[in-house]
Amino acid sequence: MRRLTLALDAMGGDFGPAVTVPAALQALVSYPQLELLLVGNHAALNPLLAKTDSVLLERLTVIPAESVITSDAKPSQAIRASRGTSMRVALELINDGRAQACVSAGNTGALMGLAKLVLKPLDGIERPALMVVLPHQKQGKTVVLDLGANVACDGAMLAQFAVMGAVMAEHIVGVTNPPRVALLNIGEEESKGLDPIQQAAALLRDVPSINYIGYLEANELLTGKTDVLVCDGFVGNVTLKTMEGVIRVFLSLLKSSGESGKQGWLMQWVKRWMKRRLMRQFGQLNPDQYNGACLIGLRGTVIKSHGAANQRAFTAAIEQAMQAVERQIPERIAARLDAVLPKSD
Amino acid sequence: MRRLTLALDAMGGDFGPAVTVPAALQALVSYPQLELLLVGNHAALNPLLAKTDSVLLERLTVIPAESVITSDAKPSQAIRASRGTSMRVALELINDGRAQACVSAGNTGALMGLAKLVLKPLDGIERPALMVVLPHQKQGKTVVLDLGANVACDGAMLAQFAVMGAVMAEHIVGVTNPPRVALLNIGEEESKGLDPIQQAAALLRDVPSINYIGYLEANELLTGKTDVLVCDGFVGNVTLKTMEGVIRVFLSLLKSSGESGKQGWLMQWVKRWMKRRLMRQFGQLNPDQYNGACLIGLRGTVIKSHGAANQRAFTAAIEQAMQAVERQIPERIAARLDAVLPKSD
Structure with missing residues (x-):
């Protein structure tokens, strides 16, 4: 079974780590091939991980990010000030080759803008x-x-x-x-x-x-x-x-x-x-x-979860990301698009 | 009680006179102030009116119109060839001062285009x-x-x-x-x-x-x-x-x-x-x-009924037209708009 690594914006969404951490642990239990990079504030994440089975923790790494883009932030401003935020760090992990996809329940406009900025569109898109x-x-x-x-x-x-x-x-x-x-x-x-x-x-x-x-x-x-x-x-x-x-x-x-x-x-x-x-x-x-x-349409898969997602719903978003990675969606899209359509300017 | 006259496109809609005529008669029974001009083909309308109480018929006039704009006609073509159709004749009755509003279940695009052509927008609209x-x-x-x-x-x-x-x-x-x-x-x-x-x-x-x-x-x-x-x-x-x-x-x-x-x-x-x-x-x-x-926004009220309206629904459309006339909607709109908004070109 091929290993599969996802970056999670653990701080995003209306409920932040209270939803993302249990959802992450649930996904790790269900999918033995899965590794997760949990991006966020150590102080907020650690208490929620305290009682976790150490075997599970072997497939989970906390990646520190001190700030968060709030749900009501204006996307353009949030993007300008995004360095070091959990959302941006999670996206950068794809760019660095450490993760194959990213899941966030954070600010939709900021996520779309940042994803495009950080990951860049595929050739032909x-x-x-x-x-x-x-x-x-x-x-x-x-x-x-x-x-x-x-x-x-x-x-x-x-x-x-x-x-x-x-x-x-x-x-x-x-x-x-x-x-x-x-x-x-x-x-x-x-x-x-x-x-x-x-x-x-x-x-x-x-x-x-x-x-x-x-x-x-x-x-x-x-x-x-x-x-x-x-x-x-x-x-x-x-x-x-x-x-x-x-x-x-x-x-x-x-x-x-x-x-x-x-x-x-x-x-x-x-x-x-x-x-x-x-x-x-x-x-x-x-x-x-x-x-x-x-x-x-990007070099890497980004899944936007509902901001109000509960644990079950956020787990569903993680599963979607896994599916997109396993089925090599970005690569298939790039190949198909290049083959069939003229480019516009 | 003020008299109120509406023109009905009796041939429009998926069911034509089979729905519009019974709906018209029902409206005449319910509203003694109402007069209706039933626009359409005599041969199609007369059998449906044969058993109607003669007192009711005093408030109903059949206005002949030999052709019909079909629901699937292309609006631009239908409008060019609209002379003598039940929809156009019904709209012209408003222009002629014989009716205060018109109701049709016919082709939406044609109705909107024809209404604008025949009735003209109010000043300021x-x-x-x-x-x-x-x-x-x-x-x-x-x-x-x-x-x-x-x-x-x-x-x-x-x-x-x-x-x-x-x-x-x-x-x-x-x-x-x-x-x-x-x-x-x-x-x-x-x-x-x-x-x-x-x-x-x-x-x-x-x-x-x-x-x-x-x-x-x-x-x-x-x-x-x-x-x-x-x-x-x-x-x-x-x-x-x-x-x-x-x-x-x-x-x-x-x-x-x-x-x-x-x-x-x-x-x-x-x-x-x-x-x-x-x-x-x-x-x-x-x-x-x-x-x-x-x-x-026109000099006269036009109500578009669902094409698939049944008798009850078409009667509801007639009631809407009555309400718009009674409440002098075109006049009120013209006055208000003229007072509050700059015009664009």
């Missing part, structure tokens, strides 16, 4: 993109990108995202036929939408190795009509957050439903049973369950 | 916007615009939408305090997002009569943090369709949940009862329930 894998109605999964790494995109960038997304659908989701690739638009007719989308469509139609299926509207997000859904970072961010907002409303309605009323014990029991069942079913769409957006 | 009123978690409602009338918008247009939205929140939703107005963005910090949004923010901060509260992210769509949410038509369309798509997934999960299994009659009964209850609760978010987007 202008801009990294933030990507998630969403479960859909037909029991499969859809790769959606960009989710906010690039607020404005030209057609060439969108086409590059499409190629990167197809690589992810093949190697992360495991789609066996050439993955279906669609552009998110406000109608299905060719004449619809903004110029960059139409330009991307023209580019993608000319790439024989891409199974481009046309435009899809946002109400098809979860219907499984495509394996890859491409949009610019502004629209992607709005789409994902709209989805999360609506799902949270549903889950909260479900939780509070039928709490009043004086029913007999049997009725109460049946209701609780049914609610649990529905929660489980809807829960697959709960943002906590698919934690971890992947920043792709 | 460059572009009409498509608006919906969404129910939110706190039992109130949020005005959201633009939903697709303008795929790209500059800052001045967004600011105009904000002013129009505030008028709608006051006079349609009935918000009594100055309505809170927010811009949809991908973060709450001032530096976030695209240039037009930042320009709109700068304009709105300088308008004392607008209660501008800043940026909101898409996960706040249904939380009731704002009375008016403004975005460009591309983003608005994607947001609304994402919401609709997610809600449909939930409703279908709910419908199909627990359908298998061999339980006793009591269990079955309790489950059915609980499902009905949940459906009712979630149903307020069902797109069918708030049918009717309002195209505002």
